[in-house]
Amino acid sequence: MTFTDELHELARPLWLKSFQHPFITELAAGKLPLAKFKFYLKQDNYYLTEFAQLHAKIASQLSNPIDQQILLAGATTENNDEALIRTQMLSNLDITSEQLKQATPTPAAYNYVTHMYYELTMGSPARATAALLPCYWLYSELGTKLTKQGSPVPIYQQFIDGYADTIFTDSTDQMIALVERLAQQSGQSEQTAMKDAFLKSSTFEFQFWQMAYQQKQWSFR
Numbered sequence: 001m002t003f004t005d006e007l008h009e010l011a012r013p014l015w016l017k018s019f020q021h022p023f024i025t026e027l028a029a030g031k032l033p034l035a036k037f038k039f040y041l042k043q044d045n046y047y048l049t050e051f052a053q054l055h056a057k058i059a060s061q062l063s064n065p066i067d068q069q070i071l072l073a074g075a076t077t078e079n080n081d082e083a084l085i086r087t088q089m090l091s092n093l094d095i096t097s098e099q100l101k102q103a104t105p106t107p108a109a110y111n112y113v114t115h116m117y118y119e120l121t122m123g124s125p126a127r128a129t130a131a132l133l134p135c136y137w138l139y140s141e142l143g144t145k146l147t148k149q150g151s152p153v154p155i156y157q158q159f160i161d162g163y164a165d166t167i168f169t170d171s172t173d174q175m176i177a178l179v180e181r182l183a184q185q186s187g188q189s190e191q192t193a194m195k196d197a198f199l200k201s202s203t204f205e206f207q208f209w210q211m212a213y214q215q216k217q218w219s220f221r
């Protein structure tokens with residue numbers, strides 16, 4: 001079994017929790033209240049902005065130009081399908097840049113982003129790349145699963161389709177291959193740390209849906 005096959009197997013129970021979360025099942029059924037989806041989009045705007053910047057930071061610490069290029073492709077919001085779809089969605093839902101600025105990170109969004117930065121600054125580029133991977137892989141599985149079934153709400157269908165699209169699934173495949181390569185160049189303890197980073201991100205993915213569904217803020221706000 002390859003390293004990434006093993007990651008996938010270890011994460012499966014955590015990912016199932018995401019696939020079965022009411023945010024997802026209601027989104028697919030067209031029953032998710034729009035307020036919850038808007039809450040998600042605002043938090044995810046923060047997440048995706050940090051996520052893109054992190055790609056560039058990791059790339060600058062890798063020595064292989066091919067590896068760097070894979071990460072830099074995810075560091076830009078231009079020519080990036082996900083970013084284009086998000087811009088359209090935000091505009092269709094009348095979410096203004098002012099509202100985006102005011103949406104301070106909730107605990108789940110903050111914890112997830114902080115974890116990824118920690119993996120880079122206190123860990124290594126390999127661990128940080130492993131921490132990025134569930135973002136691609138879980139969403140592309142989710143998109144692929146849900147696209148056939150379809151959602152009666154057009155904006156939810158658009159959300160799903162974006163992640164089933166070959167542009168997204170191809171970049172997912174590249175990221176899987178990159179993590180596989182980095183793992184093969186790493187020793188046992190580094191591989192263990194990469195697994196840990198991947199599984200923590202998989203946990204945070206679940207918590208992200210939960211946060212959006214409950215519109216959960218810090219208790220002191």
Ligand SMILES: Cc1ncc(CO)c(N)n1
Pocket residue numbers: 044047048082134135136139205208
């Ligand atoms: C929290 C989260 N994880 C993964 C993705 C997929 O890019 C996303 N948009 N948001």
